[in-house]
Amino acid sequence: MTKAGKNFVLGIFAGLICFNILAWLAVFDLSKPKFLEVNFFDVGQGDAIFIETPEGRQILIDGGPGSAVLEKLGREMPFWDRTLDLIILTHPEHDHIVGLIEVLQRYKVDYILWTGIKRETAEYKEWQNLIQKEGAEIIIAQRGRKIFLCDKSIEPELQYFIEILWPFENLEGQEVKNTNNSSVIARLVFGERSFLFTGDVYKSIERKLAKEGIYLVSDVLKVSHHGSKTSTSREFIEAVSPRMAVIQCGKDNRYGHPHPQTLAILEEFGIKILRTDLHGDIKIISDGINYVFSNF
Numbered sequence: 001m002t003k004a005g006k007n008f009v010l011g012i013f014a015g016l017i018c019f020n021i022l023a024w025l026a027v028f029d030l031s032k033p034k035f036l037e038v039n040f041f042d043v044g045q046g047d048a049i050f051i052e053t054p055e056g057r058q059i060l061i062d063g064g065p066g067s068a069v070l071e072k073l074g075r076e077m078p079f080w081d082r083t084l085d086l087i088i089l090t091h092p093e094h095d096h097i098v099g100l101i102e103v104l105q106r107y108k109v110d111y112i113l114w115t116g117i118k119r120e121t122a123e124y125k126e127w128q129n130l131i132q133k134e135g136a137e138i139i140i141a142q143r144g145r146k147i148f149l150c151d152k153s154i155e156p157e158l159q160y161f162i163e164i165l166w167p168f169e170n171l172e173g174q175e176v177k178n179t180n181n182s183s184v185i186a187r188l189v190f191g192e193r194s195f196l197f198t199g200d201v202y203k204s205i206e207r208k209l210a211k212e213g214i215y216l217v218s219d220v221l222k223v224s225h226h227g228s229k230t231s232t233s234r235e236f237i238e239a240v241s242p243r244m245a246v247i248q249c250g251k252d253n254r255y256g257h258p259h260p261q262t263l264a265i266l267e268e269f270g271i272k273i274l275r276t277d278l279h280g281d282i283k284i285i286s287d288g289i290n291y292v293f294s295n296f
Contacts, residue, residue: 038050039282044251046066047226048060058083062100082108093179100127110137113138141171149161160189183224187216194217203230210235244271245271245272250277280295
């Protein structure tokens with residue numbers, strides 16, 4: 001056989017092997033139980049939360065302060081998958097936005113939800129540039145918006161979704177004094193279980209939500225502002241009544257997060273505390289009735 005012929009046969013053989021591997025990976029994926037997975041990534045001093053639904057929809061809330069989120073996504077997603085259904089930027093601060101810029105440079109995104117507020121920083125300008133190039137549908141966060149993560153034709157009690165609780169009004173194009181307090185607050189409802197994501201809002205916003213009588217009860221609370229003493233008021237914890245609290249912060253961070261006062265309040269209410277600085281990546285899996293957690 002000629003050299004060209006041998007190369008042709010080897011090419012076909014290699015192609016068959018690749019096809020066989022992909023087929024087995026597909027079978028393996030189909031055989032996996034279909035649960036909701038919520039991953040609180042350890043990305044240092046910042047937030048990055050990856051959600052995957054039973055149907056395989058993928059949502060990323062914030063991206064942390066650097067490129068660590070890319071390695072985390074690479075571990076959770078198949079190597080050939082370079083798409084995300086939804087990105088949520090809670091607020092355009094360095095420790096939430098920079099990782100999302102890295103993600104936008106490498107992934108195709110269908111929808112982007114954020115407040116649309118204005119900032120004068122280099123990363124904000126890069127974010128604006130990239131979302132314009134991305135061509136994703138932009139959703140401006142405002143109380144009352146609900147993003148269904150399943151087919152809306154199924155029975156209402158079986159539907160699951162993300163609902164926006166804060167901000168109350170449309171902030172698009174506005175400059176705000178306190179960017180942290182403009183953070184998107186969202187509640188993920190999945191069957192009988194629920195998760196509350198709070199960005200970096202301060203106690204004043206927490207108390208406002210509780211005073212307004214907004215339904216906040218959630219099984220898992222993403223503690224606001226990395227466990228800073230600026231957040232986690234008793235009134236808010238009473239309203240949310242979580243069983244578990246997740247604090248995303250970096251090891252030996254210069255801010256002293258989480259603050260002893262925050263930990264004391266959570267302990268006072270008997271809430272189980274999980275921390276990325278101590279436990280690393282935290283995964284919570286639910287079937288809509290029960291839930292379990294693990295760290296990697």
